[in-house]
Amino acid sequence: MQKDELNCPTCNSTNVEAKEKGFxxxxxxxxxxxxxxxxxxxxxxxxxxxxxxxxxxCKFQWNHNHALGMNYKTFKKEFYELYKRKEFVQAAQLYxxxxxxxxxxxxxxxxxxxxxxxxxxxxxxxxxxxxxxLILLIAFFVFDIQ
Numbered sequence: 001m002q003k004d005e006l007n008c009p010t011c012n013s014t015n016v017e018a019k020e021k022g023f024x025x026x027x028x029x030x031x032x033x034x035x036x037x038x039x040x041x042x043x044x045x046x047x048x049x050x051x052x053x054x055x056x057x058c059k060f061q062w063n064h065n066h067a068l069g070m071n072y073k074t075f076k077k078e079f080y081e082l083y084k085r086k087e088f089v090q091a092a093q094l095y096x097x098x099x100x101x102x103x104x105x106x107x108x109x110x111x112x113x114x115x116x117x118x119x120x121x122x123x124x125x126x127x128x129x130x131x132x133x134l135i136l137l138i139a140f141f142v143f144d145i146q
Contacts, residue, residue: 008055015056035129076115083112 006016032040054061075098082091092108104111 006053008058008060010060011055011058013055013057016053017056018051018053020051076119079112079115083108 007014008016028040031042035042052061075094079091079094079098082088082094088108091112092104095108095111096104
């Protein structure tokens with residue numbers, strides 16, 4: 001097997017193709033049920049740029065990060081650990097390989113700051129949704145909305 005060849009994890013075939021995921025109907029349905037029309041649009045388009053790999057033989061599909069053997073959560077954990085140990089070159093190499101780039105286009109310290117900022121924003125959004133759901137739940141009980 002050549003180094004650049006992708007194999008299907010289920011049938012080991014090299015007859016695979018990669019495409020952007022596009023609008024996700026399943027996520028959109030969940031978003032619509034939980035948050036209405038806005039939730040449908042946000043959830044449906046959240047992963048539209050994700051590259052999905054499809055096996056043309058067995059029809060199995062997976063995303064490109066799983067093809068690299070690493071999901072985003074694992075990548076972030078390893079990147080943060082390397083950065084905290086001041087192993088900046090290794091952190092940069094991990095970032096380059098995970099993002100399938102030829103070279104690093106920004107400083108590793110900028111990448112770390114941006115990723116931490118994204119984590120904080122994601123946490124605040126999750127807290128906001130949880131508070132919104134709690135307020136709705138309280139409103140249903142207090143005002144006996146049916």
